[in-house]
Amino acid sequence: MATIRDVSKIAGVSVATVSRTLSKPDKVSEKTRKLVNDAIKQTNYKPDILARNFRTRKSSTIVVLVPDIANPFFSRVIRGIEQTAQRLGYAVLLGDTQGLREREITYANMVYTSQADGIIQLDCHIPFEDKNDCTSPIVNACDCVRGSNMPTVQLDNVAAAKEMAKHIISLGHTDIGIISGPENSTITNDRLRGFKQSLEEAGLSYNPANRMFGDYSLPSGAMAASDLLSKPIPPTAIMCMNDEMAIGAIRQAKKMGFSVPDDISVTGFDDISFAEFFDPPLTTISQPAEEFGSNAMEMLFDLINNKEPESKNILLPFNLVIRESTGNKK
């Protein structure tokens, strides 16, 4: 592998000039520039990024902490991150954490060892051993940490869930089941809050026995639905906190002989690509997944470069998509 010194020798100039030709070509005379570029071609020189990163004390790399990369929503967010990162000259290190604190810390430490310049966290944890360590550039996307001052890119989950619940109630449903995410999740709590608000506004009361817990997976949705629908008087609608659990729930409902939406309405959240193609097509909340990623990356870029980001708490718009999994109460 040719080094900058090889190039400088062949071109008959100093290493500084070679370096400048690459980074600030306008500071180099046309004549030498040509000399250097020819030598670069001749030697097939590629600057050693490792050496450059070491010298400049930055890695041009960021870490993404994601609880599960196989989740279709997260993978879209990551796609958004990756594209923007590439545009801004950053590489993306993948940290699939399975939601494990230990792994999050391992990956977050990469910032301290200068392997990464910043972190995008998609889970609702602070990935540091010491909460006060939260000084490194970090942005929280999707599911934020309540009560921390971490910059965030979020949906207005309260409003979205409220709108969804309103839609369900407007169809005449009064006994509504909930399949929620884990208890410690901020988005879960926000969405529950929105749900309750709509109930209240409609003069309905919240029945905690109608809430089942899932883990955002297909089988967990099926299991929760099974519990809900086995009740002596099952609810006539089920609001799920993501599309996978909704799909699992519908599958289970059909298995148990219920018709969707005739006997029971089911709603999702996220609008993953499968939602539209399911039978029946899923009523859900669509979110601009890629934009979560690109906004988070842009904000992180500002933080890394000590620019004040325009906003430290971005709210992205949602959209209630009414399809055929919801219908009037019979």
Added chain:
Amino acid sequence: MATIRDVSKIAGVSVATVSRTLSKPDKVSEKTRKLVNDAIKQTNYKPDILARNFRTRKSSTIVVLVPDIANPFFSRVIRGIEQTAQRLGYAVLLGDTQGLREREITYANMVYTSQADGIIQLDCHIPFEDKNDCTSPIVNACDCVRGSNMPTVQLDNVAAAKEMAKHIISLGHTDIGIISGPENSTITNDRLRGFKQSLEEAGLSYNPANRMFGDYSLPSGAMAASDLLSKPIPPTAIMCMNDEMAIGAIRQAKKMGFSVPDDISVTGFDDISFAEFFDPPLTTISQPAEEFGSNAMEMLFDLINNKEPESKNILLPFNLVIRESTGNKK
């Protein structure tokens, strides 16, 4: 940030001893080891990985080139890569290439600039400007490059498709549609070959007009199915080259008034998590997606460290999963 020099001063030893305490503790006496470890704790020293990587001339990082990270099958493969990489002490750089040669080359160049030690390629291209450059550690997983000597981790796609076709034929179908991937894909061609073999063995002839092209996406499956089912005499079975296209096809078939599997049988490939939960549950070929990733990573590890891998062409097992999207020809 404390450096190794700070630690050495506080511990009253040389930097070499500190370095050794970390990398080869058995070469250091217990007494000094304690001294050094105390100093490390006191200073909260974390070795600068950037400096280490620079000095040792390796990044302990690999790049994964993936055509689309939002594809559920690929994201499982990546999960397998990530887990094994972490176990082996490697970080994973994500290269979402959208199948673009230009991006593949950009990412593959990271090996030349020592940003990465090796490459796992999930698409069927050679990611080098010059094919002879293919000397850096690289492993091809999932969809291999025909006629290159790149090490691979693959499915026996010919056998899998053959088995699937056999199943369809055994149900009495003779007019079978194919929804295939793009023409240049190796897995597409292999699967087509397997399909043809089963036809031949059953004494049936292959009808090129029954083959539609998709791009592995849900809508492309729906469109292809629409073409197939609009024929004066539509096929009674459709074999799709992945689950998404199969789901898209079933959705379209239902929309057009066909019943699956009564009027038409549909099969997928991959056994993504949604396959089981779809209505009807999809007959498909299951693949050990995570193992593609872990095997590829292990092989790459050997290549990077100049160990001869046990095998340079790993074939992974598949499984025909018969569910309810296929049935006897009426």
Added chain:
DNA sequence: ACAAAAAATGTAATCAATTACATTTTAATT
């Protein structure tokens, strides 16, 4: 107690780029 061998530790070069500062060359102004 001494020599030889083994273990522990230290010194200083090294990796490949960037860049502050010094020096030289060129251009502009009178």
Added chain:
DNA sequence: AATTAAAATGTAATTGATTACATTTTTTGT
């Protein structure tokens, strides 16, 4: 032509760890 300013280029320090080799200390065997 002389002076000054501006542009171009060069010199050498710097980044933080690793490690070959040199030196010192400890252990072993007699």
